Amino acid sequence: MKFKKTGGFLAALGAAILIGGCATAPLKNTVxxxxxxxxxxDVxxxxxxxxxxxxYETGKVFGHGGVNRFSSQATIDPEKGELSFAPGAATLMxxxxxxxxxxxxxxxxxxxRYSISGDTxxxxxxxxxELATFKAGSAELKTAK
Structure with missing residues (x-):
């Protein structure tokens, strides 16, 4: 069998491979x-x-909201799918x-509460x-300005 090189076929093949081997991202240590x-x-x-x-593994939370960096502490019960964030600190820029x-x-x-499916x-x-959806991102985002 001969395959014709087309963008559509290669894209579909790549997507099938990714979906078939898709692992669930962990809640902790994922950006x-x-x-x-x-x-x-409209915001x-x-x-x-x-x-x-x-x-982080300890439950400590760090992030960037668009202007300011913030930190908090997460309370997690993976068996019940529970997640909450304690009041934290933020820069004031x-x-x-x-x-x-x-x-x-x-x-x-x-x-x-939370659920994870693949990288979502x-x-x-x-x-x-439902309040929001997040995608697993690159650790390089943490140093981007």
């Missing part, structure tokens, strides 16, 4: 980047800047992305309402 915030409305990032958070950062941090404060983290409030 999570927001894909969709349900409370976002967008004005300047392209990385927004992310990471939960001003910038054009404060509107987005406010929505992002508001979402983080409301998180009580979905977080929910105490009533099970």
């Amino acid at each position: 999570w980047v927001p894909e969709k915030l349900d409370n976002q409305g 967008k990032l004005i300047e392209p800047t990385p927004v992310w958070f990471e939960i 001003a910038g054009p992305n404060l509107g987005y950062e406010s929505k992002f941090l508001e979402t983080m404060n409301a998180v009580r 983290l979905t977080v929910y409030d105490a009533n099970g309402k």
Whole structure:
């Protein structure tokens, strides 16, 4: 059998390989980047800047909301799918992305449950309402400006 080289075929083959071998990203030690915030409305990032958070093995959380860096402590019960973030500390800089950062941090404060499928983290409030989805990102985001 001879295969014709086409972009569509190669892309489909690559996607099939990736899906077939797709492992679930761990909650801890993964840089999570927001894909969709349900409370976002029309608020967008004005300047392209990385927004992310990471939960370390100890439960300590570090991240960047669009303008300011923040830290917190996560409480996790993987068996029950429970996740919450304690009130934390943040830098107090001003910038054009404060509107987005406010929505992002508001979402983080409301998180009580989570699920992970492949490289997607979905977080929910105490009533099970979906709050946001995050994608596993590159560790290099943590040093980008």
